[in-house]
Amino acid sequence: MPWWSWILIWVALVALSLLLYVFLGIRLFRQFMATLKDLGAAGKKMGHISPLEQAQTRPEAGRPLPGSAVFASPTVMRHDYEASKSSRREQRRLKRVQRKTDRGQPQALGDLDFT
Template sequence: MPWWFWVLLWIALVALSLLLYVTLGYRLFRKFMATVHDLAEAGKRFSNISPPPETSDVETAEARPEPGSAIFASPEEMRHDYLTAKAFRQEVRRQKRVQRKAERGQPQSLHDIEFR
C-alpha cells in the first residue's frame, strides 16, 4: 500500500474520533442544560413555600430544670419527666402530621385521628 493511503486512513480515523467526541460533548451539554433548567424550575416552585410556624416542639428555657439537677433527682421523678416529655414530643409530631396532611388534602391515618 502506498504511504499516502496510510495518511488518509489516519486522517479519517482522527476526524471520526473528533466527530464522536464532539457529538458526545454536545449531548452531555444538552443533558446538563436540561438538568439546570429543571433545577431552576424546582427552585422557583419551592421558593414559594411558607416558612414553618414559630412554635417548636422544644420546650422553652423557663420550663427546663437547672443543669445537673438530674443527678440528685429520684429515678421515678426522672422517668416521669422523660415519659412526659416523650409524650409531648409525640403529640406535637402527630399534630404537625395531621395539619400537614389536611393542608395537602391527603387522607388521615387512623392512628392520627383523635378519639378523645
C-alpha cells in the same frame, strides 16, 4: 499500499474521533442544560418555603424549640421524657381498650382503669 493511503486512513480516523467527541460534547451539554432546567423548576416550586420563615413560625403548643435540649437541665429533660413516655403509653392503652371494646373481646386487667 502506497504511503499516502496511510495518511488518508489516519486523517479519516482522527476526523471520525473528533466528530465523536463533538457529538458526545453536544449530548453532554444538552443533558446538563436539561438538568439545570429541572433544578430551576424544582427551586421555583420549593422557593416559597424559606428557612427563615420556618424558623420564625411558632412551634406547636407544648413543644420545645428545636435545639433547646442542649441548654436545658438534665432533670427537666428527664421529666419531659418520662411525661411524654407515659402519655404515649396511656394513648396506646386507650386505643387498645377501645379496639377490644369495639370487637367485643374481653379486656386485660392491666388495661382496665381502676381510678
